[in-house]
Amino acid sequence: MPQALPEVTLIQMITARWVSQAIAVAARLGIADLLGDGPQSCAELAAKAGAHTGSLYRLLRALSSVGIFAEDVAEDGTEAGQARFRLTPLAEPLCANTPGSLRGVAIMFGEPWSVQPWGDLLRSVETGETAFDRAFGIGAFDYFSQHPDAGKVFEQSMNGFTALSADAVLAAYDFSAFRTLVDVAGGHGILLAAILRNYPSLQGILFDAPQVVAGSRKVLEAAGLADRCVSVGGDFFASLPQGGDAYLMKHIIHDWDSERCIAILRNCRRAVAANGKLLIVDAVIEPGNAPAFGKLMDLEMLVMTQGGRERTAAEFRTLLDAAGFHLTRIVPTPSPFSIVEGAPA
Secondary structure (H helix, E strand, O other), rough: OOOOHHHHHHHHOOOHHHHHHHHHHHHHHHHHHOOOOOOOHHHHHHHHHHOOOOHHHHHHHHHHHHOOOEOOOOOOOHHHOOOOEEEEEOOHOOOOOOOOOOOHHHHHOOOHHHHHHHHHHHHHHHHHOOHHHHHHOOHHHHHHHHHHHHHHHHHHHHHHHHHHHHHHHHOOOOOOOOOOOEOOOOOHHHHHHHHHHHHOOOOOEEEEEEHHHHHHHHHHHOOOOOEEEEEEEEOOOOOOOOOOOOEEOOHHHHHHOHHHHHHHHHHHHHHHHHHHEEOOOOEEOOOOOOOHHHHHHHHHHHHHOOOOOOEEEHHHHHHHHHEEEEEEEEEOOOOOOOOEEEEOO
């Protein structure tokens, strides 16, 4: 097959947002779930999803061209309503109840409050200012507090990222030396529950904002872990539960500037046992020009957060040194994220 011209590759990159938005709409309409029992016609899907048949056909035809869904094409041509679509491996993670579902992630990246800041990326690059704050007048986390529907979408997307990380973290790291694991800003406890299931002697403390941990009980009870895990509400800028021998933070440090990261990490240092460990699950930026999810995620941090960023190993070392830890190792995982391990200095 002839190699694509550079211009062709570039135009595919330029228009990549078309694919992202199409995935978000299919996720919002629940198309993958509707196809869970087998292929259906576009007319059937449109009726169940409350969509316009012809327009839905165009959406699914486009997504089928990139491997998300597949159209069973009749040789004699088929009217839009009669065209039949089926799931593909790329579409299956868009099902709501599939283990590791990314439906919430897809929906979030199609939300207007998620898309709009990227339209002001130029000014963020020119000034260093946060595009989200300029667009909405407040920071993203305050916005989610004031707009519960947006906050729920954000929480569901974080659950999706957690599901993406959980198996990778378990495959890469041995938690057997710990007695009590504190999951800092652990959301609904999806990652903590996965770890506790794999380490029956381990106890857990789930720590997050009170309104967030309120939703964790269902997850922990469903996993049969309610007797091995305590949920605690609070503010990680103020203090953390004491006495854990491991403090875990997944996709938390990248949300904040260095000053606030150090404040969080110093609270971890005050709380952790003398022989304990700090575990940060985030992208670690590597040198060189190889494709890297973290380098693009870093731009999301630029437009969405007040000083958040993905960091290099050297930048993590600087943060840990300032907070009273030393960086012991960085453990890669079979995902875009690594485990940055620290110990009290």
